[in-house]
Amino acid sequence: xxxxxxxxxxxxxxxxxxxxxxxxxxxxxxxxxxxxxxxxxxxxxxxxxxxxxxxxxxxxxxxxxxxxxxxxxxxxxxxxxxxxxxxxxxxxxxxxxxxxxxxxxxxxxxxxxxxxxxxxxxxxxxxxxxxxxxxxxxxxxxxxxxxxxxxxxxxxxxxxxxxxxxxxxxxxxxxxxxxxxxxxxxxxxxxxxxxxxxxxxxxxxxxxxxxxxxxxxxxxxxxxxxxxxxxxxxxxxxxxxxxxxxxxxxxxxxxxxxxxxxxxxxxxxxxxxxxxxxxxxxxxxxxxxxxxxxxxxxxxxxxxxx
Numbered sequence: 001x002x003x004x005x006x007x008x009x010x011x012x013x014x015x016x017x018x019x020x021x022x023x024x025x026x027x028x029x030x031x032x033x034x035x036x037x038x039x040x041x042x043x044x045x046x047x048x049x050x051x052x053x054x055x056x057x058x059x060x061x062x063x064x065x066x067x068x069x070x071x072x073x074x075x076x077x078x079x080x081x082x083x084x085x086x087x088x089x090x091x092x093x094x095x096x097x098x099x100x101x102x103x104x105x106x107x108x109x110x111x112x113x114x115x116x117x118x119x120x121x122x123x124x125x126x127x128x129x130x131x132x133x134x135x136x137x138x139x140x141x142x143x144x145x146x147x148x149x150x151x152x153x154x155x156x157x158x159x160x161x162x163x164x165x166x167x168x169x170x171x172x173x174x175x176x177x178x179x180x181x182x183x184x185x186x187x188x189x190x191x192x193x194x195x196x197x198x199x200x201x202x203x204x205x206x207x208x209x210x211x212x213x214x215x216x217x218x219x220x221x222x223x224x225x226x227x228x229x230x231x232x233x234x235x236x237x238x239x240x241x242x243x244x245x246x247x248x249x250x251x252x253x254x255x256x257x258x259x260x261x262x263x264x265x266x267x268x269x270x271x272x273x274x275x276x277x278x279x280x281x282x283x284x285x286x287x288x289x290x291x292x293x294x295x296x297x298x299x300x301x302x303x304x305x306x
Contacts, residue, residue: 059083060301086263088265097302103296107294124167136176149187149194160175176294177200182198190302194259195260202253206218208249217247247285260272270300277293
């Protein structure tokens with residue numbers, strides 16, 4: 001089975017690192033044809049220059065030397081540290097991945113695109129509308145060593161409410177997350193070319209306490225729109241407004257794949273790129289979600305609990 005997303009997209013990995021990582025063809029994960037098509041679509045977008053490279057790389061040790069006032073207003077709090085080195089780390093069971101940071105760099109939304117009288121589903125590049133609060137940070141979890149490293153996410157700032165805007169102006173909200181991630185690797189050591197990936201859970205963008213403009217909610221609020229009693233009476237009326245009145249907390253599945261391209265053995269740090277796919281917000285069950293494709297960089301550190 002193959003990491004089709006990573007293998008295709010890392011052809012443009014120069015946007016993240018001056019060294020293009022070596023892609024290994026075999027791995028323990030599978031990807032659908034839709035994911036392969038998504039990867040090709042986004043790779044085309046990135047090759048066209050949609051990816052913005054940071055003006056200057058900054059390491060974790062350099063960030064730790066900065067005070068709050070030095071970071072405030074600079075955007076550094078939304079950036080992941082970068083790793084210098086091409087060493088190798090062989091983790092053991094009982095160790096943890098800590099300080100994990102996942103920073104998106106580009107987004108694409110699956111949409112039906114018409115061409116010559118026919119329509120097909122394609123990923124179109126989108127721009128982020130959220131302020132610089134969409135990076136996940138402080139994530140940690142357990143490592144299982146052996147012939148194939150396995151990372152199990154446990155806690156941290158592992159979700160961020162994010163909104164992107166499509167070329168036509170439509171805005172698509174989604175909860176960028178890696179909750180309950182179990183990522184399986186394709187080898188026993190973190191080194192350039194190492195790949196790992198797996199599935200995670202995406203909770204509802206809205207909680208049960210959220211009230212819509214008509215005062216309806218999942219666990220509180222009205223059961224129906226008070227201003228529209230006539231439209232909601234009778235069997236036909238209830239059917240027409242069913243999805244709007246009956247709020248749900250939808251949990252959907254997502255997938256993420258990482259590739260390591262930098263390893264600092266002395267500091268036990270790893271860094272590289274990632275590709276993730278997940279579904280957007282359903283507006284508590286009333287809308288059909290869209291598929292979101294995200295690409296960016298990540299950082300993590302191997303730690304041994306005392």
